[in-house]
Amino acid sequence: VSPQAQHAIAEREATLTKPAGSLGQLEELTAWLGGWQQRATPQLEHVQVLVFAGNHGVVAQGVSPWPQDVTAQMVGNFRHGGAAVNQLARVAEATLSVIPVADLRPTADFTTAPAMTVPEFLAAARTGYDAVPQHCDLLCVGEMGIGNTTAAAALAATLFHGDSLLWAGRGTGLDEDGVRHKARVIDTARALHAHSLTNPLEAARHVGGYELAALLGAVLAARHAHIPVLLDGYVCTAAVAPLGCLNQQGLAHTWLAHCSAETGHAKLAAALGLSPLLALGLRLGEASGAALAIPLVRAALAYHTGMATFAQAAVSERI
Template identity: 80%
Template structure:
């Protein structure tokens, strides 16, 4: 599984204003495809609506793919990796060099996501953002300069291919649950205690300290929190910005997206703040064990498919949901109609 090789690309976003315009100029789903799916669904040998969310998933897939018969032939799992200066504040029991070590593990096929992607029939690509250079410590300075933030968004945007049936998003980055919690708090309000969780294994005292660090960051950047993109720049990170860019690219390219856990959900939340249907092409794959994830999902109006107590990241939850989508599609395309099966329809 080779990593993506960075290629020179033209600047898509030359300013936060141009990025904001791109986030607010979003295409909708293909309603003709959705209607065609509904028509076929009504003829299948089952009571209407009896497959519940499986039926909704098929309609979602087809609407964003623009196909009356959705397909899942090209499924891509994108894992963005980044490092965080806030680790200097003691918010993680793991040292920052683990990020690079885990990227190597992904590339060698030894991580959980490698096994899950294989089972799901997904191609896995790992993107170390900005060469794994750490952000600034968000308690004392903006995590990213405007230039670095825009470059990271563009990295994510260009990582999404034109031909893709489904995108699974994930991340790796020691310290990134602190950035995610700070970003969620900056976007939706509340103290650090509402958003801080155990991350990769903090004890109770560690969680309290993490909440204090988040509160410090919120005070430091209070003046930037009126703009969602400024909030993401000051409180986020390289891999979070890249996930935002990838999700934006998927919308522009009519690709449905499965979101992973807390960090991934926080990373794309600015889209929902900038457009009332900014995350309509996404589905939350799971609700993680991180304290703030369920709260963040509620703020965004996202309903998770799975709740397995995961807190790994790596797009693990998103990739686990792919077989559910394959099952939904198999039922929609493979079931017989009432006429084909000579089954009497409901009167």
């Protein structure tokens, strides 16, 4: 983050025709955007939405009411422009790319083995790292993968402890019995891997998934390239949580776009010190919440760059 850019932004901010601080979090967004872009005048020419897709061996345990084929079918739907995020990205004037990770080969069922080998985990993270474009002013990340709220819950529970039922939600539509079953599946995985989880990245390898690893890689790449990031929902937050666990400032370049209706997301966000821009009850994933927040960032940029100063508008200042 550039203190020079943030100082210049704060100086201009103080001259604009409004009471100090009256635009609330929009003012923080402007400072965040310019600080990470290292530009005194931030820009939003290139906004990129990346959706990573992956499959999960743990669906063999009956944790989703949808067949695994839906992951590949939805990748087709994204490519043909028919999914929710296509519409949300379009109205937000963002470019959308969908990346199937590991050719949609499922991870190992993490109730019986680590989800990924070390090379598999690193390759998936590399896929995410390499997917971030060089010229990007704002990155939005999200995911698609039948069964991946189970991986997210298992990862969150592993990193932050507590009863699995606190982390396991309805996903794409489980009933109460289904959620209890999902929590038991997570318990099994936690017990199996308890002694292998020596660090947050190992946790992500053992109970995460390919698209989660790719999300982690993409958010790391954004950090290296000084690109601010809007995080999507529960799976996305769980996927990047290891970065926050490894370094208290590891997610400082990210802003949580939306607090999901999925059980565990609010708790996970709080554990990571992330404060959501939106809380509209979405629980879809696929970067929908992140795309929905793009216009808020555009609004922050627009007021900051477009408003008149007190001097320009000949408006009296406070007495």
